[in-house]
Amino acid sequence: MDTRSRLVRALDTPVLFCRHANRLYHRRLGLRRCNEAGTDPFEADWDTLVVLDACRYDMFERRSTLPGDLERRQSRASTTVEFLRANVDGRNLRDTVYVTANPQLHQHRESIRAExxxxxxxxxxxxxxxxxxxxxxxxxxxxxxxxxxEYPNKRLVVHYMQPHYPFVGADADFDGGDFTDPEATEENVWVQLLQGRVDVDREAVWELYDANLDRALPHVERLLRDLDGKTVVTADHGNMVGERSFPIPFREWGHPRGIYTPELVDVPWLVYEDGPRRTVDASAPAAADGSLDDDVVADRLRDLGYAE
Structure with a gap:
């Protein structure tokens, strides 16, 4: 989206000016590009890093029964792209394989360089x-x-899409539209809520959001049980569900970039150890595959609720 389009969109939605002002506050007028108080996950000791997309600490603490020791940490980011820029860009990660359900690294491959x-x-x-x-x-x-x-001597990053929108298998039709259907509107669910275009109780949104995490947790548990070594379960960022942002206290929804409220940056850090640790090497990376159709990538991102 170009500058003119952003301005037109902001004029149509004045609350976006408030969001931008809050972003200037959190980013210190642009003097910092990420949440500097956050944990650098690639400096931590693990064999497998599980990333649950948009998983808040408080929801994980309430819903998860995964084995391991849980603590609260801060992410360096409030969006996936920001997480990748802050933690991956320019880094030598030849000892690591990235298994991802999120297309953002591919979408931004020209500006986020990760080996x-x-x-x-x-x-x-x-x-x-x-x-x-x-x-x-x-x-x-x-x-x-x-x-x-295939890579027994590499560390693994496993990036799940849940609990991020869309809400898998949900059946909910609120006044203003069915925002469980990614094809029902060009605007993502959180923009619709921010603009007040759907009439829905926050608790109903929370039920969908929690259920999306519940949908993923058994499959994360299987991964923990089937992999040896030390596994950390965390998130790239959180999500706001109608809480007041700051310093301008309007009701915020979703996970806007560059805003570091607790709901957006407080993430789980669950450590689980089982079996022998992995012997890791950092041999040459595989050749990059640039054959994916850009239209396909754009369609995937739109289905996942990412605004252009």
């Missing part, structure tokens, strides 16, 4: 569920276990 041993793009091809407009968690787990067999 992984391999990138398994689960969202491309058969990994994508047209029915649900996302990648299902069982698909990600299967891809991660295959990657572990």
């Amino acid at each position: 992984f041993a391999d990138i398994v793009e689960v969202w491309s091809g058969d990994g994508w569920s047209d029915e649900h407009g996302t990648v299902l968690p069982e698909t990600v787990t299967a891809a991660a276990l295959r990657a572990n067999e």
Whole structure:
């Protein structure tokens, strides 16, 4: 989206000016590009890093029964792209394979340079569920276990799409439209809520959001049980569900970039150890595959609720 389009959109939605003002506050007028108080996950000790997209600490604490020791940490980011820029860009990660359901690294491959041993793009091809407009968690787990067999001497990052929108298998039709259907509107669910274009109680949104995490957790547990070594379960960022932002206290929805409220940056950090640790090497990375159709990538991102 170009500058003119952003301005027109902001004029149509004045609350976006408030959001921008809050962003200037959190980013210190542009003097910092990320939440500097956050944890650098790639500096931590693990064999497998599980990333649950848009999973708040408080919801994980309420819903998860995964084994391990849980603590609260801060992410360096409030969006996936910001998470990748803050933690991956320019980094030598030849000891790591990235298994991802999120197309954002591919979408921003020209500006986010990461040297992984391999990138398994689960969202491309058969990994994508047209029915649900996302990648299902069982698909990600299967891809991660295959990657572990193929790369027994690499660390794994396994990026699940849930609990991020769309809400898998939900059946909810609120006044203003069915925002469980990624094809029902060009605006993502959180923009509709921000603009007041759907009439829905916050608790109803929370039920959908919680259920999306519940949908993923059994498949994450399978991954923990089937992989040896030290596994950390965390999130790239959180999500606001109608809480007051700051310093301008309007009701915020979704996960806007550059805003570091607790709801957006407080994430789980669950450590689970089982079996022998992995012996890791950092041999040359696999050749990049640039053959994916840009239109396909754009369609995937739109289904996942990312605004252009």
